[in-house]
Amino acid sequence: MTIEKPEMIEFRDVHKYYGDYHALRGITASIRAGEFFSLLGPSGCGKTTLLRTIAGFEGISSGAVLIDGKNMAGVPANKRPTNMVFQSYAIFPHLTVEENVGFGLRRDPRSKDEKTRAVAEALEMVGLKGYGKRAAHALSGGQRQRVALARALILKPKVLLLDEPLSALDKKIREQMQLELIRLQREVGITFVLVTHDQEEALVMSDRIAVMFEGEIAQLADPETLYRRPASRKVADFIGTMNFLPAKVVAEDANHTDVEVAGFGRMHLSKDQVMAGNGGEGASVGFRPETLTILFDGQQPTDRESMGTITEVVYYGDMTYYDVKLDGTEEPMRISMRNVFGRPVLDIGTRTRVAWSPGALVLFR
Amino acid sequence: MDSGNGTGRFFRTESGAGLALISPTAIYALLMLAAPLGAILLYSVFKDGYLEIIREFTLANYIEAWTNELYRQVMIRSLFVSLSVTVVTVLLAFPVAYFVSFHVAPSRKSLWLFLITIPFWTSYLIRVFLWKVILGYNGVVNSGLLWTGIIDEPLQWINYNVGAVVTTLAHAYAPFAILPIFVALEKIDRSLLEAGQDLGESKFRTFLRVTLPLAMPGVVASVLIVFIPTIGDYVTPQLIGGPEGRMVANLIQLQILKLDNYPLGSAIAVSAMAIVTAISLLFLLMTRRYLKGPK
Ligand SMILES: Nc1ncnc2c1ncn2[C@@H]1O[C@H](COP(=O)(O)OP(=O)(O)OP(=O)(O)O)[C@@H](O)[C@H]1O
Ligand SMILES: [Mg+2]
Numbered sequence: 001m002t003i004e005k006p007e008m009i010e011f012r013d014v015h016k017y018y019g020d021y022h023a024l025r026g027i028t029a030s031i032r033a034g035e036f037f038s039l040l041g042p043s044g045c046g047k048t049t050l051l052r053t054i055a056g057f058e059g060i061s062s063g064a065v066l067i068d069g070k071n072m073a074g075v076p077a078n079k080r081p082t083n084m085v086f087q088s089y090a091i092f093p094h095l096t097v098e099e100n101v102g103f104g105l106r107r108d109p110r111s112k113d114e115k116t117r118a119v120a121e122a123l124e125m126v127g128l129k130g131y132g133k134r135a136a137h138a139l140s141g142g143q144r145q146r147v148a149l150a151r152a153l154i155l156k157p158k159v160l161l162l163d164e165p166l167s168a169l170d171k172k173i174r175e176q177m178q179l180e181l182i183r184l185q186r187e188v189g190i191t192f193v194l195v196t197h198d199q200e201e202a203l204v205m206s207d208r209i210a211v212m213f214e215g216e217i218a219q220l221a222d223p224e225t226l227y228r229r230p231a232s233r234k235v236a237d238f239i240g241t242m243n244f245l246p247a248k249v250v251a252e253d254a255n256h257t258d259v260e261v262a263g264f265g266r267m268h269l270s271k272d273q274v275m276a277g278n279g280g281e282g283a284s285v286g287f288r289p290e291t292l293t294i295l296f297d298g299q300q301p302t303d304r305e306s307m308g309t310i311t312e313v314v315y316y317g318d319m320t321y322y323d324v325k326l327d328g329t330e331e332p333m334r335i336s337m338r339n340v341f342g343r344p345v346l347d348i349g350t351r352t353r354v355a356w357s358p359g360a361l362v363l364f365r
Numbered sequence: 366m367d368s369g370n371g372t373g374r375f376f377r378t379e380s381g382a383g384l385a386l387i388s389p390t391a392i393y394a395l396l397m398l399a400a401p402l403g404a405i406l407l408y409s410v411f412k413d414g415y416l417e418i419i420r421e422f423t424l425a426n427y428i429e430a431w432t433n434e435l436y437r438q439v440m441i442r443s444l445f446v447s448l449s450v451t452v453v454t455v456l457l458a459f460p461v462a463y464f465v466s467f468h469v470a471p472s473r474k475s476l477w478l479f480l481i482t483i484p485f486w487t488s489y490l491i492r493v494f495l496w497k498v499i500l501g502y503n504g505v506v507n508s509g510l511l512w513t514g515i516i517d518e519p520l521q522w523i524n525y526n527v528g529a530v531v532t533t534l535a536h537a538y539a540p541f542a543i544l545p546i547f548v549a550l551e552k553i554d555r556s557l558l559e560a561g562q563d564l565g566e567s568k569f570r571t572f573l574r575v576t577l578p579l580a581m582p583g584v585v586a587s588v589l590i591v592f593i594p595t596i597g598d599y600v601t602p603q604l605i606g607g608p609e610g611r612m613v614a615n616l617i618q619l620q621i622l623k624l625d626n627y628p629l630g631s632a633i634a635v636s637a638m639a640i641v642t643a644i645s646l647l648f649l650l651m652t653r654r655y656l657k658g659p660k
Contacts, residue, residue, distance in 0.1 A: 088554060
């Protein structure tokens with residue numbers, strides 16, 4: 001466990017209305033100093049709105065936003081200790097790269113030489129050494145992104161806000177920039193708040209993630225908890241893939257819940273596997289695709305296994321996804337298997353054994 | 366046969382095809398623009414006889430145009446009027462364009478642009494007459510002020526002078542000045558303004574450091590669009606300017622049509638053109654750092 005760090009940003013029951021539209025519905029959360037925090041959610045859930053309340057571009061209807069212990073009510077954007085990397089990068093087209101990066105240094109008391117040096121250092125930090133004299137419009141998307149980063153980081157803000165900074169980049173550069181952002185964040189130690197709708201990006205980059213739906217935070221946790229113990233079926237569905245099966249609660253005590261699942265039999269679950277939030281549909285259990293294993297001929301039997309028939313095969317190179325309909329279940333389950341050299345890819349219609357473990361599943365009720 | 370083939374081949378090349386395409390327009394432009402211009406240029410270096418023009422080269426017309434105290438005065442006044450009109454028009458146009466671009470809901474912008482173009486619905490001549498009615502000795506302003514008792518006798522300084530000319534021209538050219546600035550402002554990515562504030566600048570400073578430089582291409586266009594035609598305006602000074610407000614176009618008209626001195630009128634016209642060109646180029650040179658944008 002990491003040591004609890006002091007809070008850098010605190011939302012206290014933040015509400016935001018656009019006319020009649022309730023965009024933020026009681027956000028209460030805190031972001032710790034020095035962490036890489038992500039706001040994750042589908043389009044229109046209010047991520048950008050929440051980020052903009054931190055930056056000061058968006059007023060709030062009620063509640064409070066605190067940065068480093070200070071209430072930000074009435075503090076304009078230019079007086080807040082935050083800087084933002086805009087989705088469109090917002091590079092000033094009439095200025096050079098150097099002038100863009102140095103834009104916020106106008107009132108900096110340092111001498112001109114020192115400022116020039118600071119700009120050069122900032123450019124070097126983001127890997128744009130020697131690009132200072134370039135016209136801003138003569139840059140690629142990835143380079144603009146770096147200029148935007150340098151321009152914000154040179155001011156040493158307490159919080160760096162990033163609104164989908166990577167969504168406009170192609171896959172290769174995006175993955176490279178993800179790693180670079182993580183490196184930068186560790187290097188400068190500034191609190192990063194990232195908005196993204198890409199769950200993979202959030203899992204890769206963040207210390208903690210707030211999953212938002214319709215103006216509310218559905219779950220706030222570290223990536224592993226979020227993936228392994230999603231707090232609701234909706235969160236589970238949004239992050240990665242999960243197989244859901246109807247379940248019946250048969251016994252319950254203070255620490256354990258026993259459920260009966262068709263095709264799997266009776267299972268004894270510990271308290272931390274039990275979540276609320278099945279959306280009023282009785283109970284269901286969820287398996288991640290990689291927690292189920294197809295047993296190949298000759299592999300040792302395990303204590304928990306079921307028989308099934310393969311109904312679909314999707315080959316990804318390093319992985320193969322199988323849809324397997326287990327005997328006694330209604331719907332096929334998605335199972336992901338790492339492809340190992342020398343092991344065949346099974347065909348549709350093959351009868352196969354599937355091993356599983358009750359510890360890996362989550363019960364929603 | 367041979368040459369016919371050559372022509373055919375020429376028209377099949379890209380530039381040849383381009384030339385062929387624009388040739389009707391080019392011929393029209395040549396006839397309507399270049400030919401009269403050439404004629405004026407020629408006249409300006411001919412001698413003026415008593416009844417006809419003597420086709421002999423001379424620079425006397427230019428010397429007269431540039432040294433005669435009266436002509437010089439009119440030229441300076443013309444420059445003063447058109448510079449004043451330009452400054453007044455562009456300074457007033459900017460806030461209007463800014464307001465429409467930044468503070469009018471997007472769904473209402475076209476309505477506002479439509480309203481701005483209303484002055485164009487009536488002919489220029491009628492608008493000038495309207496100003497005469499408004500500013501005249503017995504005009505709307507004077508009778509209004511007399512009626513309310515603010516003044517005892519009609520104001521003289523509001524009509525038939527340079528000020529009246531500037532007012533009328535500024536009104537006439539306002540839409541021309543507003544539209545290019547509006548377009549330039551519309552093109553500014555709004556997140557740039559947020560970025561300016563995010564980087565610690567106040568709204569006003571952001572305006573100075575971001576909005577204004579990015580609006581400059583529009584401002585430069587406005588300045589040229591207002592300055593170039595107003596210097597040669599004929600109708601307004603003629604109808605509103607009175608003897609005090611005569612401008613270079615009136616002088617040219619006087620020389621050519623009244624005094625029948627084509628060469629001198631032409632020399633004055635060419636000189637005026639040269640001055641406008643020089644000032645415009647100088648202005649472009651001064652503002653060129655704002656005009657180099659993305660290719
Ligand atoms: N200025 C505004 N006026 C009215 N409604 C707005 C305004 N800005 C945002 N909204 C609404 O608030 C909701 C949240 O918007 P927001 O931009 O925060 O979404 P988001 O989570 O960032 O989505 P995306 O991933 O698409 O960027 C949306 O339904 C949007 O339509
Ligand atoms: Mg957004």
